[in-house]
Amino acid sequence: MSDIALSAAMTLARSRHRRLLWLGVAVLVLAGAGVLSVSLGTRDVDWRDIVAGATGTTDTLARAVVAVRVPRTVMAALAGAALGLAGAVMQGVTRNPLADPGILGVNAGAAMAVVIGMAWFGMATLTGYIWAAIAGAALTAAFVYAIGSVGRGGATPLKLALAGTATMVATSSFTTAIILPRNDIAGGVQAWQVGGVGGASFDVIAPCLPFLAVGAALSLMSARSLNLLALGDDAAAALGARVAWARAGAALGAVLLCGAATAACGPLIFVGLVVPHLCRLLVGADYRWLLPFSALLGAALLIGTDVLARLLARPSELDVGIVTAFVGAPVFIWIVRQRRVREL
Amino acid sequence: MPMQPLTVETLSAGYGQAAILRGLNLTVPTGRITAIVGANACGKSTLLRCMSRLLKPEQGQVLLDGRAIHRTPPRELARRLGLLPQTPLAPGGITVADLVSHGRHPHKGLLARWSAEDDRAVARALTATRTDTLADRDLDALSGGQRQRVWIAMALAQETDVLLLDEPTTYLDINHQIEVLDLLVDLNRDRQTTIVMVLHDLNLAARYADTLVAMKNGAIHAAGPPQEVLTEATVEQAFGLPCRIIPDPTSGKPMVLPLGRHNTTESSAA
Numbered sequence: 001m002s003d004i005a006l007s008a009a010m011t012l013a014r015s016r017h018r019r020l021l022w023l024g025v026a027v028l029v030l031a032g033a034g035v036l037s038v039s040l041g042t043r044d045v046d047w048r049d050i051v052a053g054a055t056g057t058t059d060t061l062a063r064a065v066v067a068v069r070v071p072r073t074v075m076a077a078l079a080g081a082a083l084g085l086a087g088a089v090m091q092g093v094t095r096n097p098l099a100d101p102g103i104l105g106v107n108a109g110a111a112m113a114v115v116i117g118m119a120w121f122g123m124a125t126l127t128g129y130i131w132a133a134i135a136g137a138a139l140t141a142a143f144v145y146a147i148g149s150v151g152r153g154g155a156t157p158l159k160l161a162l163a164g165t166a167t168m169v170a171t172s173s174f175t176t177a178i179i180l181p182r183n184d185i186a187g188g189v190q191a192w193q194v195g196g197v198g199g200a201s202f203d204v205i206a207p208c209l210p211f212l213a214v215g216a217a218l219s220l221m222s223a224r225s226l227n228l229l230a231l232g233d234d235a236a237a238a239l240g241a242r243v244a245w246a247r248a249g250a251a252l253g254a255v256l257l258c259g260a261a262t263a264a265c266g267p268l269i270f271v272g273l274v275v276p277h278l279c280r281l282l283v284g285a286d287y288r289w290l291l292p293f294s295a296l297l298g299a300a301l302l303i304g305t306d307v308l309a310r311l312l313a314r315p316s317e318l319d320v321g322i323v324t325a326f327v328g329a330p331v332f333i334w335i336v337r338q339r340r341v342r343e344l
Numbered sequence: 345m346p347m348q349p350l351t352v353e354t355l356s357a358g359y360g361q362a363a364i365l366r367g368l369n370l371t372v373p374t375g376r377i378t379a380i381v382g383a384n385a386c387g388k389s390t391l392l393r394c395m396s397r398l399l400k401p402e403q404g405q406v407l408l409d410g411r412a413i414h415r416t417p418p419r420e421l422a423r424r425l426g427l428l429p430q431t432p433l434a435p436g437g438i439t440v441a442d443l444v445s446h447g448r449h450p451h452k453g454l455l456a457r458w459s460a461e462d463d464r465a466v467a468r469a470l471t472a473t474r475t476d477t478l479a480d481r482d483l484d485a486l487s488g489g490q491r492q493r494v495w496i497a498m499a500l501a502q503e504t505d506v507l508l509l510d511e512p513t514t515y516l517d518i519n520h521q522i523e524v525l526d527l528l529v530d531l532n533r534d535r536q537t538t539i540v541m542v543l544h545d546l547n548l549a550a551r552y553a554d555t556l557v558a559m560k561n562g563a564i565h566a567a568g569p570p571q572e573v574l575t576e577a578t579v580e581q582a583f584g585l586p587c588r589i590i591p592d593p594t595s596g597k598p599m600v601l602p603l604g605r606h607n608t609t610e611s612s613a614a
């Protein structure tokens with residue numbers, strides 16, 4: 001008996017150790033990506049300038065470059081972490097391996113709300129964008145969930161994906177219809193819609209922080225409920241979960257994260273889809289590990305793609321949104337071919 | 345664990361407009377094994393879902409220890425009463441030990457850490473179901489019978505006085521069916537767990553249950569010891585199936601021999 005208690009405890013401990021190892025690797029990857037992001041670009045700089053630039057001195061050109069790249073890197077890290085985390089939460093809430101702020105139409109809804117704000121209400125501040133984006137994301141999520149729940153068996157993964165995709169197409173067309181006749185805002189909207197962190201400064205980052213913090217807290221607190229929801233609603237309820245509340249709390253967290261990230265960088269795709277699957281291959285299905293991992297690797301991925309975006313088109317730059325789509329698609333195809341991610 | 349039996353009082357429930365259960369009454373004997381049988385879609389799963397707080401009754405109530413379960417907080421109820429649904433979902437890539445440890449959820453507060461007692465409860469569940477040697481295997485890699493034992497281990501780690509199981513043997517080979525049912529009897533004998541299970545096989549239900557409940561159209565058609573419930577008349581009425589009943593030579597319990605239109609010396613139209 002005690003032998004077996006020991007061996008079961010050892011099994012659980014072994015997987016804890018393996019995950020801690022990967023946690024170390026993920027932190028290193030993120031740190032490496034951060035250093036590359038500050039030093040590489042249209043103009044490369046060396047470490048002395050990095051230290052000086054990061055502490056605020058801008059007396060050489062290199063240091064001035066660093067002073068611009070630091071907030072840009074921070075923005076990419078925050079948006080990447082937010083989308084990675086939101087994607088993992090949405091996959092858990094909907095039990096849908098294809099759930100992603102993009103596929104469920106949440107980012108498109110957020111973007112539509114921002115564009116409506118720009119076009120009809122002359123909205124031009126980031127705080128305005130954030131509130132509009134969060135409202136749009138929340139309404140779309142509620143709408144998609146409501147149509148996805150109609151009929152027998154409640155909100156099944158398939159019905160949700162269909163409802164989400166239909167909604168995404170509808171909101172995107174509507175957004176286009178709003179912009180088309182409006183030459184005055186088309187340029188600004190277009191740059192924002194592609195998704196970019198190029199113009200980031202601490203003035204852009206600061207207003208997003210409270211939303212990201214609350215969203216992250218809600219999401220991380222849902223880890224245990226998401227573990228139970230993964231067993232099916234009946235099994236989760238039988239283990240003492242309040243299924244509807246658990247879903248609503250986690251979804252609210254994801255909506256805050258998506259709204260703030262979309263308002264700051266435009267609708268980025270694939271980060272929320274690819275990152276959680278990659279993390280599942282590394283640390284398994286336990287959301288207590290999966291959520292923080294998705295945030296870490298989401299940050300690393302978006303920083304990495306932003307660096308790539310700068311290097312690919314030297315001496316000019318690409319928008320990070322374009323590169324995430326190109327990098328994300330093949331990675332995603334590779335991931336769905338792995339057996340372990342077929343079901344959640 | 346002295347407690348009043350689990351009772352269902354004039355329970356009506358359904359999904360939206362469709363009424364499935366109509367004024368159903370049932371008393372589940374404490375510390376015994378109860379098997380529920382009935383034709384497809386007669387409401388067996390719906391009854392179990394009401395008895396475990398998953399579905400809210402439209403009328404009537406379910407009492408555990410004299411207290412209405414729909415007014416008991418879910419986590420508190422989950423420490424007393426467990427349910428293994430008909431088709432629980434297995435998250436891809438989960439190990440047996442991780443899955444079984446989910447059974448400890450109702451015993452842990454919001455911020456409580458994993459304890460030595462949790463480790464012991466998981467170990468007891470693994471031993472009882474003889475899945476301890478599978479602890480670090482992937483659930484996906486197991487056979488159907490092994491997987492069902494793991495699900496039962498998860499329910500055991502919950503350490504409840506009452507365990508409800510919805511068709512725990514469906515889709516299993518006959519040897520695995522017997523293995524699962526024997527395991528439930530062990531559990532009942534060793535821990536005095538009250539067991540309520542939905543079974544399809546009438547003969548196995550008669551052999552393994554202390555009490556047999558036959559349902560028909562959302563109501564209890566007959567309930568009592570298998571010898572009294574499993575009669576030619578009940579089977580004919582509840583399942584629309586003519587049959588002969590003989591004593592099972594291995595257990596003395598009633599055994600159903602169905603009469604079809606072919607391959608019997610008696611006519612089913614009798």
Ligand SMILES: Nc1ncnc2c1ncn2[C@@H]1O[C@H](COP(=O)(O)OP(=O)(O)O)[C@@H](O)[C@H]1O
Pocket residue numbers: 152153359362364382383384385386387388389390391
């Ligand atoms: N989620 C649901 N929504 C609507 N109807 C349902 C649902 N679940 C079951 N039903 C219906 O309720 C009836 C009883 O189902 P159930 O209790 O699962 O029967 P059993 O378990 O005895 O086969 C069936 O007619 C079934 O179609």
Ligand SMILES: [Mg+2]
Pocket residue numbers: 388389390430510
């Ligand atoms: Mg059923």
